[in-house]
Amino acid sequence: xxxxxxxxxxxxxxxxxxxxxxxxxxxxxxxxxxxxxxxxxxxxxxxxxxxxxxxxxxxxxxxxxxxxxxxxxxxxxxxxxxxxxxxxxxxxxxxxxxxxxxxxxxxxxxxxxxxxxxxxxxxxxxxxxxxxxxxxxxxxxxxxxxxxxxxxxxxxxxxxxxxxxxxxxxxxxxxxxxxxxxxxxxxxxxxxxxxxxxxxxxxxxxxxxxxxxxxxxxxxxxxxxxxxxxxxxxxxxxxxxxxxxxxxxxxxxxxxxxxxxxxxxxxxxxxxxxxxxxxxxxxxxxxxxxxxxxxxxxxxxxxxxxxxxxxxxxxxxxxxxxxxxxxxxxxxxxxxxxxxxxxxxxxxxxxxxxxxxxxxxxxxxxxxxxxxxxxxxxxxxx
Amino acid sequence: xxxxxxxxxxxxxxxxxxxxxxxxxxxxxxxxxxxxxxxxxxxxxxxxxxxxxxxxxxxxxxxxxxxxxxxxxxxxxxxxxxxxxxxxxxxxxxxxxxxxxxxxxxxxxxxxxxxxxxxxxxxxxxxxxxxxxxxxxxxxxxxxxxxxxxxxxxxxxxxxxxxxxxxxxxxxxxxxxxxxxxxxxxxxxxxxxxxxxxxxxxxxxxxxxxxxxxxxxxxxxxxxxxxxxxxxxxxxxxxxxxxxxxxxxxxxxxxxxxxxxxxxxxxxxxxxxxxxxxxxxxxxxxxxxxxxxxxxxxxxxxxxxxxxxxxxxxxxxxxxxxxxxxxxxxxxxxxxxxxxxxxxxxxxxxxxxxxxxxxxxxxxxxxxxxxxxxxxxxxxxxxxxxxxxxxxxxxxxxxxxxxxxxxxxxxxxxxxxxxxxxxxxxxxxxxxxxxxxxxxxxxxxxxxxxxxxxxxxxxxxxxxxxxxxxxxxxxxxxxxxx
Numbered sequence: 004x005x006x007x008x009x010x011x012x013x014x015x016x017x018x019x020x021x022x023x024x025x026x027x028x029x030x031x032x033x034x035x036x037x038x039x040x041x042x043x044x045x046x047x048x049x050x051x052x053x054x055x056x057x058x059x060x061x062x063x064x065x066x067x068x069x070x071x072x073x074x075x076x077x078x079x080x081x082x083x084x085x086x087x088x089x090x091x092x093x094x095x096x097x098x099x100x101x102x103x104x105x106x107x108x109x110x111x112x113x114x115x116x117x118x119x120x121x122x123x124x125x126x127x128x129x130x131x132x133x134x135x136x137x138x139x140x141x142x143x144x145x146x147x148x149x150x151x152x153x154x155x156x157x158x159x160x161x162x163x164x165x166x167x168x169x170x171x172x173x174x175x176x177x178x179x180x181x182x183x184x185x186x187x188x189x190x191x192x193x194x195x196x197x198x199x200x201x202x203x204x205x206x207x208x209x210x211x212x213x214x215x216x217x218x219x220x221x222x223x224x225x226x227x228x229x230x231x232x233x234x235x236x237x238x239x240x241x242x243x244x245x246x247x248x249x250x251x252x253x254x255x256x257x258x259x260x261x262x263x264x265x266x267x268x269x270x271x272x273x274x275x276x277x278x279x280x281x282x283x284x285x286x287x288x289x290x291x292x293x294x295x296x297x298x299x300x301x302x303x304x305x306x307x308x309x310x311x312x313x314x315x316x317x318x319x320x321x322x323x324x325x326x327x328x329x330x331x332x333x334x335x336x337x338x339x340x341x342x343x344x345x346x347x348x349x350x351x352x353x354x355x356x357x358x359x360x361x362x363x364x365x366x367x368x369x370x371x372x373x374x375x376x377x378x379x380x381x382x383x384x385x
Numbered sequence: 386x387x388x389x390x391x392x393x394x395x396x397x398x399x400x401x402x403x404x405x406x407x408x409x410x411x412x413x414x415x416x417x418x419x420x421x422x423x424x425x426x427x428x429x430x431x432x433x434x435x436x437x438x439x440x441x442x443x444x445x446x447x448x449x450x451x452x453x454x455x456x457x458x459x460x461x462x463x464x465x466x467x468x469x470x471x472x473x474x475x476x477x478x479x480x481x482x483x484x485x486x487x488x489x490x491x492x493x494x495x496x497x498x499x500x501x502x503x504x505x506x507x508x509x510x511x512x513x514x515x516x517x518x519x520x521x522x523x524x525x526x527x528x529x530x531x532x533x534x535x536x537x538x539x540x541x542x543x544x545x546x547x548x549x550x551x552x553x554x555x556x557x558x559x560x561x562x563x564x565x566x567x568x569x570x571x572x573x574x575x576x577x578x579x580x581x582x583x584x585x586x587x588x589x590x591x592x593x594x595x596x597x598x599x600x601x602x603x604x605x606x607x608x609x610x611x612x613x614x615x616x617x618x619x620x621x622x623x624x625x626x627x628x629x630x631x632x633x634x635x636x637x638x639x640x641x642x643x644x645x646x647x648x649x650x651x652x653x654x655x656x657x658x659x660x661x662x663x664x665x666x667x668x669x670x671x672x673x674x675x676x677x678x679x680x681x682x683x684x685x686x687x688x689x690x691x692x693x694x695x696x697x698x699x700x701x702x703x704x705x706x707x708x709x710x711x712x713x714x715x716x717x718x719x720x721x722x723x724x725x726x727x728x729x730x731x732x733x734x735x736x737x738x739x740x741x742x743x744x745x746x747x748x749x750x751x752x753x754x755x756x757x758x759x760x761x762x763x764x765x766x767x768x769x770x771x772x773x774x775x776x777x778x779x780x781x782x783x784x785x786x787x788x789x790x791x792x793x794x795x796x797x798x799x800x801x802x803x804x805x806x807x808x809x810x811x812x813x814x815x816x817x818x819x820x821x822x823x824x825x826x827x828x829x830x831x832x833x834x835x836x837x838x839x840x841x842x843x844x845x846x847x848x849x850x851x852x853x854x855x856x857x858x859x860x861x862x863x864x865x866x867x
Binding site: 299300321 | 456783785789794796804805809811
């Protein structure tokens with residue numbers, strides 16, 4: 004499998020700006036790191052590249068959570084089409100470590116499963132490839148939180164693929180909090196395959212990294228499923244953040260909601276692309292897409308593209324996107340009441356992001372997001 | 386439904402403008418080479434610079450690849466099988482007045498309802514420059530326009546009469562290397578329209594061109610150039626119908642608009658080319674590059690389009706908002722029925738300060754039609770206080786059609802305010818029930834709801850077109866239910 008994927012990767016290479024999916028996100032820095040590794044470790048598929056990982060995975064190991072067994076090749080690449088994801092091909096060839104979370108049928112896990120991935124100094128020497136596999140059984144419920152942090156100042160590249168199988172009637176809350184240092188390169192693909200009547204809620208927060216790219220994809224394999232993708236991004240300095248969301252409605256009675264907000268400042272760039280495809284047989288599909296951006300500097304840039312492809316008439320689909328700055332009237336109102344300008348701006352930013360945080364079901368995740376964003380507490384002390 | 390038979394009858398209605406007029410055409414044999422380009426240029430008696438420009442475009446075209454990104458499907462086009470020039474034979478002795486126009490031609494126009502002769506009175510409102518195939522045959526009310534200093538003539542005439550304007554402006558908005566079909570057009574365009582409005586003049590009437598594709602197997606390569614000098618104002622109408630034909634016809638036009646300081650251009654299109662039959666056989670490929678350049682401060686360009694015809698419509702009338710305070714507008718209704726496909730939308734490039742743009746797009750899909758909106762709103766760093774509002778709604782009639790939206794929004798200035806809204810839905814059952822409960826049959830109820838859906842766009846059309854557009858929509862939608 005690795006050999007095959009490696010061959011495919013060497014043939015097609017990294018995507019370029021000519022690829023529609025990568026139109027706004029250049030991978031020059033990633034290419035440079037790969038080149039460097041080629042010189043250091045050898046540009047071939049060898050043990051040195053696949054055995055060792057310098058990302059420390061911290062989690063409480065128990066019967067549900069363990070390391071992925073990479074010898075068992077049958078478990079990989081079931082939730083997405085490899086041909087469409089060049090970075091997942093690279094990951095398949097070189098994957099080094101990751102967690103496997105398996106929740107049996109009829110099990111409710113009350114405590115959140117927290118996995119903290121910390122990059123150390125050595126991670127700069129080669130690309131880091133993580134593969135997480137999550138399987139939620141029939142009628143089961145769980146909450147999984149991934150935190151990405153760095154314990155190094157060096158630039159490194161981490162390429163992550165998550166495969167999520169949500170069983171029939173299951174309920175999964177999937178959380179990503181990305182707070183790496185400002186020179187990290189982070190690419191992550193989250194591929195969700197949902198069985199009938201399952202509910203998946205994906206909450207993402209991207210704050211760190213020089214380049215952060217997320218592909219979050221929901222694939223409804225049976226009727227009656229619902230997927231919520233809710234997230235926030237904050238980019239400043241020379242950061243580049245890119246979210247690509249995708250939901251394929253191939254079955255009737257499915258529902259998606261995509262709600263993202265972001266604040267972009269300095270020379271940063273934010274890219275947002277949400278796509279919902281409603282296939283001919285997907286009766287009574289409901290989809291909602293919303294993306295709002297605050298652009299705070301003249302050197303920053305936002306490229307947003309909420310896409311809809313609808314091949315059926317019995318659906319409800321809407322989307323909206325806005326790009327703007329802080330409301331001048333609101334700012335005036337606050338400053339007229341004796342609040343300092345900086346404080347007032349802070350309040351408005353908080354309010355802007357709070358609208359997204361309020362959509363999150365779990366109070367615990369809400370609090371995590373608020374802390375990560377350094378937001379002041381609201382009146383309820385949350 | 387009680388009147389099923391009637392609906393079937395309407396549904397199977399043949400394209401009512403589908404007829405072929407028997408006029409001898411003087412065409413070039415099919416094929417494309419440098420010689421074809423030279424031959425067209427020679428036939429048109431063109432100055433050196435134009436031939437060179439055509440050749441440059443042709444050579445560049447050879448290096449380009451056919452674009453594959455639009456959301457449409459069609460068999461590959463054999464560019465060697467197309468005849469690149471066809472003109473009614475009477476070109477050698479151009480008619481001096483309407484009386485000299487080939488009577489066969491006039492009959493064609495009568496069938497189309499274009500009033501050239503008997504309705505000269507009515508045509509007093511609209512000056513019609515009728516393009517029959519690739520050569521303009523008659524232009525009405527030239528004198529009245531001349532009085533105002535307006536130049537409104539066929540492109541080839543303009544080349545002879547005011548080559549300096551052509552040299553200055555041709556290709557300045559859509560360069561020959563812009564895209565595949567623009568390059569092809571630049572190399573082989575046969576004719577088109579030319580409008581020049583001098584400084585401070587408000588064009589005394591609405592200008593109008595009727596395009597008509599006639600000779601079988603002829604690609605139509607129109608070139609339209611509208612120049613509005615400082616403080617001028619012009620409203621330009623373009624309407625199209627085409628006769629029935631089995632082979633697909635390629636239409637790759639280029640339209641360039643230039644609005645200088647304080648000028649306003651309003652460009653309206655009603656496109657009703659042959660859409661192909663129920664199974665998608667035949668029909669026109671409409672691959673058009675339309676772009677307006679708000680070059681001066683306070684200028685305004687407004688595009689209004691009603692697209693009901695063509696097997697494939699693929700066009701993005703765009704505005705480059707270069708001047709400060711310039712305004713761009715785009716109002717569109719695109720309807721796809723049966724096997725029609727449309728990938729249309731607009732581009733608004735904000736460069737100047739305080740520029741604003743509005744996009745209202747209504748897509749209607751019925752039968753097995755596929756309708757895509759693809760738009761770009763780009764705010765460059767220099768565009769302080771730019772504003773954009775976009776609304777693109779889609780209506781789906783039937784469960785085999787598709788409606789798609791691909792809006793690109795690129796913002797690089799913090800003072801920009803822009804919003805995009807879109808919704809896709811079918812005709813609500815409540816609305817239908819309400820109308821039918823009041824005694825309307827299904828077909829009428831749908832037609833009424835669809836008209837309401839498009840009203841925002843229709844009200845932007847000039848009066849003459851608004852009525853036509855509404856009728857067109859009704860005809861095109863007939864037979865989509867039941």
